[in-house]
Amino acid sequence: MKQSKLFGQTLREAPKDAEAISHIYLARGGFIRQLSSGLFSFLPLGFRVLKNIEKVIREEFDKIGAQELVMPVIHPAEIWKKTGRYHEIGEELWRIKSQGGQELVLSMTHEEAMAEIAFRYIQKYNDLPLLLNQFQIKLRNEARPRGGLLRLREFIMQDAYSFDRSEAEFDKTYKKVFKVYQNIFKRLNLKAVPIKASSGIMGGNESHEFMMPAEIGEDKLDGKNAIELGHTFKLGLKYSKPFNIYFTAKNGKKELAIMGSYGIGLDRLMAATVEAFHDKKGIIWPEPIAPFKIHLIELSAKTDPDVKKQAENIYKKMIAEGTEVLYDDRDDKTAGEKFADADLIGIPLRVVISVKTLEKNSVEMKQRNKESAKLIKISNVGTIF
């Protein structure tokens, strides 16, 4: 991607209302744009990060055989009445009506919708165990959205649902997903501590929250603030019973499936990552979810055709190799501004090509999380990545 064509703009000033560091940097870097309280658009840069987070999560779920599907965000109130949650949950659940007067709700989670599907397709013991996963929007009429992406009215959640034949089998599944969550946070270098939690409105027996210590967090962990990154629930028969999710066991008798659910808020995870990885100059993305892997910067290319030529060559080579590269080809920006933007955006590896580096037939490489830079011969550039 050529930066001269990149949609979005870095900002020198933080938005007046932004207080959380993740909100400030994501807004200044041109990752997100606020539409209203708790409602944000993801600009191309932010969307790339979001998609990368999704990719990491999907890869980990694929490893344990989860199948991906997607369910609607508008549900008939009927299914929420079946479990009683329609009346248990307060104003946080958006309630709307169709033209014909049908009562509908905007989904804040998908246990009911999932249970309705499971009821139809789970029939025999061989259909289980089953693990289904989706990435879908959740809508919550929050009394107080806050902290940029930390608490939203609309967000994208990875929510997986498991069905098992016995408690013992469920325990295995639960442990597997638990491990998946630990792997996901590990890949992002995030410290996420699982703690037993109340399952609240979700019901069921027990649940675990994955908490990341952070100044800005809303929850408490050992007396300190923390951000809830994920939550796993042992739902037992809470949904299986009202939705009649029976399977025929080996002995021919009907038995209820045991259900679990597992959720991670992608938007919040992005914000939490910035909270964990930044410095005074900007974001320092963990490699797996960085919007680009390499930030290629040319300096003085307008006055020095050779720099331009070499930079274009390296760019083309990287593209040909499939390297995700953001190429700062802007000729109306000074070196200082380019560096400042690069630090703000936070791409892991910066490659600078200038008159100075060309004198030594080299480019300069610097990792975003390191202070020092080093020169690499241009002839060796291709072998680095």
Add this chain to the structure above:
RNA sequence: CGGGGUGUCGUAUACCGGUAGUACGCAUGCUUUGGGAGCAUGUUGACUGGGUUCAAUUCCCAGCACCCCGACCA
């Protein structure tokens, strides 16, 4: 939902009961180019409604929006 705060160009802000200013951005030109460059020219603004007043962006009231603290939170 309780408490507090804030609404001024695209962004961040200043001043003011009497023609609204600065910086950044954006546009054009020239000069610049290793840490947010220089000069010139141009560009755009008082949340909404009501009240007080000769006169309101400024004071008062209401609404709306946004932010923060708390409650709630999957």
